[in-house]
Amino acid sequence: MDWRILLLIPLLLLVPRRKLGRYFTLGELTKTKTGKPNVPPAAAVANLQALVSYVLDPLREKLGPIYVTSGYRSKAVNDALRSQGYQAAKNSLHLQGRAADIYSKQYTPAIVYGTLQDMKSAGAPIHQLIEYKGHVHVAI
Numbered sequence: 001m002d003w004r005i006l007l008l009i010p011l012l013l014l015v016p017r018r019k020l021g022r023y024f025t026l027g028e029l030t031k032t033k034t035g036k037p038n039v040p041p042a043a044a045v046a047n048l049q050a051l052v053s054y055v056l057d058p059l060r061e062k063l064g065p066i067y068v069t070s071g072y073r074s075k076a077v078n079d080a081l082r083s084q085g086y087q088a089a090k091n092s093l094h095l096q097g098r099a100a101d102i103y104s105k106q107y108t109p110a111i112v113y114g115t116l117q118d119m120k121s122a123g124a125p126i127h128q129l130i131e132y133k134g135h136v137h138v139a140i
Contacts, residue, residue: 020045021052023060029071029100034084036076044072044097051100051140054125055116062115063104069135070094070101093128099139101132112136 018026029048032038040048048071060066073081073094081088093099104112113131116138120126128139 020049021057023057023066024052024068028068029097031068031071032073032077034077034080036074036080038072038074038077040072040074040097044095047097047140048072050125051098051138055119055138055140056100056102058119058124059102059112059115062119063107063112065106066102066104066112068100068102071099072097093139099128099137101135101137103135109134109136 020026020029026040026045026048029052030038030040051071056066056068070081071094073088073092075095078088078090078092078095082090088094102112103109107115109131113129113136116124116126116129116136120129125140126138128137130137
């Protein structure tokens with residue numbers, strides 16, 4: 001084993017708790033059930049911070065708790081989801097850390113979508129906004 005990896009272990013344990021904004025952590029936006037590695041490069045982390053600052057934190061302040069089912073995806077994670085039959089585009093903005101699939105336990109996807117649409121109309125840098133049956137996809 002390369003000794004340099006041992007130096008990284010304490011840092012890797014702190015990464016999931018790293019706050020990206022007021023309410024969301026890096027761990028929330030990189031979790032996966034695929035078992036594949038999902039460590040974002042610096043550029044993707046910067047994109048996640050922008051997504052949180054401009055969209056997710058303001059949305060949480062309007063609607064209360066918002067839950068992320070999928071944020072950043074490594075190519076390995078995205079490919080695994082595609083092979084399992086999930087709608088994961090080959091060039092998904094999740095790969096760049098620019099997208100999140102979200103839901104609320106208090107509000108329907110239609111309400112979340114409508115709130116995001118209002119935020120977009122007010123100037124939030126929302127590039128993609130798609131309402132699905134159980135969640136909303138939002139990307140900057």
